[in-house]
Amino acid sequence: MSATAAGVLAGLGTTDVPGVLAGAAGAAGQSVDEIVDAIRAGAQWTLMVISAIILVYSVAINTSYLMLIFLATWDAIDSHRRLRFFSQEDTYANPLTPAISVIMAAYNEEAGIAESVRAMMSMRYPTFEVVVVDDGSKDGTFERLRAEHNLVEVPRVIPDDLPMRGKVLSTHVPADGSASLLVVRKTNSGRADANNVGINLARHPLVCIVDADSLLDSSALLQVARPFADDPLNVVATGGVVRIANGCEVVGGRVAKVNMPRSWLVRIQVIEYLRAFLLGRTGWSRLGGLLVISGAFGLFRRDVLIEVGGFDPDTIGEDAEMVARFHRHLREQRRDYRIVFVSEPVSWTEAPSSMAVLARQRRRWSRGLAELLWRHRKMIGNPRYGRIGMLTLPYFVLFELLAPVVNLGGLALVPIALWADAINVEFALALLLASYGYAVLVGFVALAVEEYAFRRYNSWRDLGVAAVASVAENFGYRQFNAWWGLQGIFAALRRTKQVWGVMTREGFSTPGRSTGGNRG
Amino acid sequence: MNSAQLVSLSIAVLAVAVVLLGLVIITGRALNRHRERRDARLSADVRPLLMELIGGDNDEELSEPLLLLAALDERVWRTLEPSAISMLGKVSGNARVALVRLLEQRGLARTASRDLSGLGAVRRAVAAHVLGLLGHAEAAFPLVRMLSDRNPEVRAAAVRALGQVGAAGAAGPIISSMAGGRVPFQLVAQALIRLGSGARPALVKALSYDDPAQRAVAVEVLGLIGAVETAKVLVRVLAGDASTDVRVRAARALGRLGTPVCLDALLHATGPGHPHAVRVEAAAALGDLGSPRAVPTLQELLADPRYQVAHNAALSLARLGGPATAALTETLTERAGTSAADHAWEALAIQDLQAGHMPRLPASPSR
């Protein structure tokens, strides 16, 4: 790595440092031409340093990806081997498998709610209840549910283990007296708060947070509950792989047949998800520094959820923020704990198929990450918070948050560099190609792991598509992504100021954020 | 070497690596498919024999398919063996007997016993798993040794296998194996449940161990297998164990056992002198137990300031039927406007639903 950097420094530096200094020093009494030359030389030197930084950065980020992927491979092989002497049936048949309360917050989900709840209720798990929180929907969400399950109102007493902003209007259960479904109607207060209401009403020791429109495999609960059974004392939260449902055949709320989506924009996202879940989750889980459990499907211990105060309604990426709070709280209490990621696929989500929606999603993710890191800045680099403080958070700042800045910064430098005559065009292109080449390599490694451990895309054609998509991703998609990421960071910066302003003048305000359409 | 060369070199290296990886993926997949096809071809002729052995109506000890399969060439048998082993856990009755006979003939138990001392953890775990599936009583000895294996997966597989083998004498070693969290609680409990009544003495003995997790598992299992004769011992655990978790589990177990001794102990455990978690569980256990004698105590608990206690008392009252209805209605009038009345409304609503009519609702402002 350092050898490459040194070589590039040599290649870029048509002038050496003393030369620049001499040029600058002698500029005073010289002609305009010489001054321009001196500026140019200075620019060359600065550019040289910046490009070296960018180069080292890009090598480092891709190498870190590779390392995380190898860690994930280890995990995948482990769980694959385990299948030979362990079956889900053991978890299923065990009378001590902990009961789960599934929380589904719904806002204007009229079209799909009945099917989602049905699918949810026919999950395979020994004991669980479904709590649907209708977050003040303006459409027929509740009416659909009432008709489908013959709901009647009951007077449930609502505990206030977690603070609630919305007002609970009524609680309903099926008229046949089966207690496994509860529908809560409340005034609109956003997804995070709706989840908190659901957690308050949850009767079981484990709480599963699910998007009302995500599709789950029928064994999803068994899969994500397994770590709790293996290590009941330490495991406090688990998550599973989320995959893209576009193009798949969906029947009765289940993904019945997996297909590669037709649009390239979505295909690239499929590859992106594969890689992200391998390295961003499984790899980190192996390291003991898992930061993100998708809000589309995560399982938590209820008592710990209550201890940390539930979801924060004032955050954009409330799911990741809560996991960060789990780490913070449990570290501060010096408790042994584990947050585990299960590498089996469990949940399916519709990926954006248009640029506009994708842009919105990515801006939101990046903004959420920026806000999370700002809020928990105290943990960054703080040995008190163990691996999460010393490893995960610094990594996220450096390689997740700042990646768009460096990526786009690199691109923006090219014209300046050309003007300054710091590099020749061919050389710049070659450098770019090398850095993309490394990224493609990382993508292929992820693909190879996928192929050996899971074999999800069966046809040769799908494999070809996946290969092409992991190359195509680098041209256009990656740059747009970086741009949206940058916008997200700016949005976070602006908002930070706004919130402070509001707080000093009139305390907390409650924006009625909608829950529709957003996912993280 | 100048930098331009270096960059071209790295591009070349990367390109080669990408192409190589691509080839690895493709050949890996092709090889895998080839292997599958070959195995399918090899086993195609003999697979029907296996099905006939398992599914046939032939109950003789030496049926034709058994003889043929037992004499199979090793290479062909190897393609069939995984199916035979996996089906062992999925069929019962005569089918299972026939399959076990075949696997004995092929020396599976011997190989598995030998593999127990193999180097690879996966091999040892698979061996333990197979021995459990075969259900050999003799396998209990080596499996007990595996309880102290250095690999957690192997220990877990051994615990499961011992449960399947059903050697009651293994109960003691199984309980000891969980010391220091070396084997998951739930697996130990499940194995002990499978061992049945023979495990009871070991379970009772475990109630006085120092490790709270071992006491907890013993309490939990005694409740689940309905060991009513141990109720008195469990009552003492509920009253005086040092660990709150063990006491909570004792309350749950007593609710399941349901003898009169249990009732008195649980009623007492809902009192203010006990830890919150114990009171919560005792209130729920009284519903499990199902005695109307619990009604007055539960009715008092409706007014408890802690939500979980009051809530569980309400749920238990709802399960106690007729005798509880009167108490609930009384609470509605006597404590109108308090949280006790709210909990009573909830319990009554559940009773209404169970009786098949619309739940009554309180006049709205009281909520």
Added chain:
Amino acid sequence: MATVLVAEDDADIRDLIIFKLEQTGHTVIAVGDGLSALKLAHEQSPEIVLLDVMMPGMSGIDVCRALRQDPVTAGLPIILLTARAQESDVETGLTAGADDYIVKPFSPRVLADRVHSVLARTRA
């Protein structure tokens, strides 16, 4: 004798069921996943359906539910193959509209008898 549609993802168990049912004189259509079962239930009009509960994608219970919702297949006799006598499985299965269930590990003989008796019951 009847046409039986079998959905079971475990190839070994599927072959065993095919063997046993063919031996007792039934015609068997076997598939490995829920979606195909749903499609074939329409196209091949079997007289009885045997569904494994534990299948990836659509589980046996999902298929059962879908068959019951469709007027064409609503009356089809359905037997579920559930793993172990877990109450909740049986409960969800019967709520989803199954006529009977067989608990794994199962005896092939009992399976054949159960198919026979459910057929007899629904034909009567």
